[in-house]
Amino acid sequence: MCSIILNISEINFKISEFLTNFYIFKLRNVLVLSKNILNVKQHVFIATPATWIEAQSYCRTHHTDLAMIENEAENSAVKQLIPVGVDVWIGLYRVPWSWSDKSPSFFRRWVSSEPNNNGGIQNCVWENTAHMWGDDYCNATKVFICERGDY
Numbered sequence: 001m002c003s004i005i006l007n008i009s010e011i012n013f014k015i016s017e018f019l020t021n022f023y024i025f026k027l028r029n030v031l032v033l034s035k036n037i038l039n040v041k042q043h044v045f046i047a048t049p050a051t052w053i054e055a056q057s058y059c060r061t062h063h064t065d066l067a068m069i070e071n072e073a074e075n076s077a078v079k080q081l082i083p084v085g086v087d088v089w090i091g092l093y094r095v096p097w098s099w100s101d102k103s104p105s106f107f108r109r110w111v112s113s114e115p116n117n118n119g120g121i122q123n124c125v126w127e128n129t130a131h132m133w134g135d136d137y138c139n140a141t142k143v144f145i146c147e148r149g150d151y
């Protein structure tokens with residue numbers, strides 16, 4: 001039988017070493033511990049403007065769903081696809097804030113003035129080229145980001 005006794009400062013060092021060598025993030029409903037920032041989803045920019053519902057339908061037919069952004073790595077991957085000055089639909093909607101597949105949303109990245117729910121009916125979410133988010137009318141037409149992935 002072998003045991004290792006560490007004092008508190010050694011334990012703190014081990015924990016900080018652990019945290020700098022691993023990433024912890026939520027993927028769907030699972031907490032993932034990884035040596036690398038995983039991005040198992042592939043994101044696809046769709047340049048044809050559509051309402052949020054039309055965009056969701058298109059993504060589900062041709063890919064997996066509208067982009068559901070659950071961590072900083074996924075937000076960066078999506079941002080890289082957005083043309084400068086363009087807002088895109090992502091798969092987030094209100095009541096309460098949920099992803100397109102009805103999973104709860106924990107990661108958010110709102111513009112400081114958003115969500116303002118203008119008129120009380122801005123229930124769908126766009127992302128801009130600064131990868132910040134806002135709400136808008138779901139029947140507004142925007143280009144959009146689909147995702148596909150095995151999860």
Ligand SMILES: [Ca+2]
Pocket residue numbers: 114115116117118122134135136
């Ligand atoms: Ca708004």
